[in-house]
Amino acid sequence: MSKIIVQKFGGTSVGSVERIDAVAEIIKNASKSNYIIVVVSAMGGETNKLIKLSKHFSEDPDKREFDALVSTGETVSSALLAMALHSKGIKAKSYSASQIAMKTTNTFSKAKILDVNAKKILEVVKDNTIPIITGFQGITEGGDVTTLGRGGSDTTAVAIAAQVGALRCDIYTDVDGIFTTDPKIVSNAKKLDSITMEEMLELAGQGAKVMQTRAVEFANKYNVPVRVLSSFNEGNGTLITLKDESMENALVSGIAFQKDQIKFTLHGVGDVPGTAFRILGPISDAEVEVDVIVQNVSVDGKTDFTFTVSSEDEDTVKRVLENVKNDISFKELIVDSNIAKVSLVGVGMRSQAGVASKAFKALSENDVNIQIICTSEIKITMVVEKDLVDKTVEVLHKEFELEK
Ligand code: ASP
Ligand code: MG
Numbered sequence: 001m002s003k004i005i006v007q008k009f010g011g012t013s014v015g016s017v018e019r020i021d022a023v024a025e026i027i028k029n030a031s032k033s034n035y036i037i038v039v040v041s042a043m044g045g046e047t048n049k050l051i052k053l054s055k056h057f058s059e060d061p062d063k064r065e066f067d068a069l070v071s072t073g074e075t076v077s078s079a080l081l082a083m084a085l086h087s088k089g090i091k092a093k094s095y096s097a098s099q100i101a102m103k104t105t106n107t108f109s110k111a112k113i114l115d116v117n118a119k120k121i122l123e124v125v126k127d128n129t130i131p132i133i134t135g136f137q138g139i140t141e142g143g144d145v146t147t148l149g150r151g152g153s154d155t156t157a158v159a160i161a162a163q164v165g166a167l168r169c170d171i172y173t174d175v176d177g178i179f180t181t182d183p184k185i186v187s188n189a190k191k192l193d194s195i196t197m198e199e200m201l202e203l204a205g206q207g208a209k210v211m212q213t214r215a216v217e218f219a220n221k222y223n224v225p226v227r228v229l230s231s232f233n234e235g236n237g238t239l240i241t242l243k244d245e246s247m248e249n250a251l252v253s254g255i256a257f258q259k260d261q262i263k264f265t266l267h268g269v270g271d272v273p274g275t276a277f278r279i280l281g282p283i284s285d286a287e288v289e290v291d292v293i294v295q296n297v298s299v300d301g302k303t304d305f306t307f308t309v310s311s312e313d314e315d316t317v318k319r320v321l322e323n324v325k326n327d328i329s330f331k332e333l334i335v336d337s338n339i340a341k342v343s344l345v346g347v348g349m350r351s352q353a354g355v356a357s358k359a360f361k362a363l364s365e366n367d368v369n370i371q372i373i374c375t376s377e378i379k380i381t382m383v384v385e386k387d388l389v390d391k392t393v394e395v396l397h398k399e400f401e402l403e404k
């Protein structure tokens with residue numbers, strides 16, 4: 001017994017006292033062969049309830065108080081889980097972000113982790129006590145409570161795993177692992193035994209919802225092997241491997257999609273140096289993440305500049321574009337929210353040509369019009385009409401025989 005494993009339990013996994021009891025059993029078993037550090041989410045639905053409550057006095061509550069409120073769900077679940085472990089004769093102690101100095105930036109609701117007191121956590125572990133740490137929470141230099149964004153407990157777990165040099169970070173959830181695509185859309189989607197970190201980064205970034213994207217980025221940056229598995233069913237889950245160990249790579253490993261997208265097109269902008277920067281600079285300054293970016297060949301010195309963002313950023317982007325209007329001239333701004341994005345991801349694409357044409361052929365035979373195509377080394381992203389997204393995913397899943 002020497003190695004540390006960080007176990008993170010999501011909201012549904014700790015959604016009731018019965019579930020917390022089941023989770024305590026998982027921890028108890030795991031603690032027989034490894035040192036365990038636990039990170040918990042709030043009990044399922046709690047964060048949403050707190051967010052709703054926060055809007056009672058104002059639609060736009062004070063950001064500091066908002067985080068102070070919505071971070072409390074994790075405080076509840078961590079203490080309860082410690083109690084459940086006590087009832088099984090296991091030593092455990094709950095810890096809030098401030099107790100382990102989980103330092104973050106002061107961008108409330110989107111805070112980024114700066115540092116965490118690994119020594120403190122390791123002292124608890126050495127005392128044969130299981131630390132149960134609140135996910136999602138952080139603390140600023142000045143001592144204010146912050147949160148890491150929805151799904152942020154994943155990032156807490158990976159960050160802690162990185163800092164304590166854990167063998168692995170196990171993300172327990174309500175699905176059996178990472179699937180070739182969402183089984184709600186394609187019923188014969190298959191669970192993957194393993195996937196490369198690179199592929200997982202792309203899938204998470206393109207809308208696969210199993211893990212917060214930032215958590216995958218963290219795992220990649222600090223070389224933390226991650227496993228995604230169910231706290232409900234037995235099974236090995238999906239291992240996200242740091243190095244690509246398989247001999248033969250799948251052409252396509254998974255299909256991710258995102259429906260909450262919006263497309264902005266600046267029609268007839270000048271094709272001169274600095275245009276892209278003048279459009280996207282202020283958007284990134286407003287902390288909006290831009291996804292697909294396309295600029296076409298210009299005709300008579302004018303071109304179209306298109307990009308997509310998450311629907312929730314619609315108002316911010318509109319406001320920013322209103323402000324930059326004086327800096328850049330364009331004929332027309334076209335905003336289209338009736339779109340969705342579908343991405344094929346696979347490290348095998350790197351060495352084999354023809355993936356794109358195979359996909360396009362299948363889609364053309366099924367009357368799916370592709371509005372934008374954009375590719376990277378291991379990814380092909382297509383923007384389609386929102387109503388066609390399920391069909392697009394189904395057609396591609398079948399075409400690449402991902403069910404096999
Ligand atoms: N409880 C937070 C949320 O629902 C954080 C998490 O579950 O990861 O977003
Ligand atoms: Mg979650």
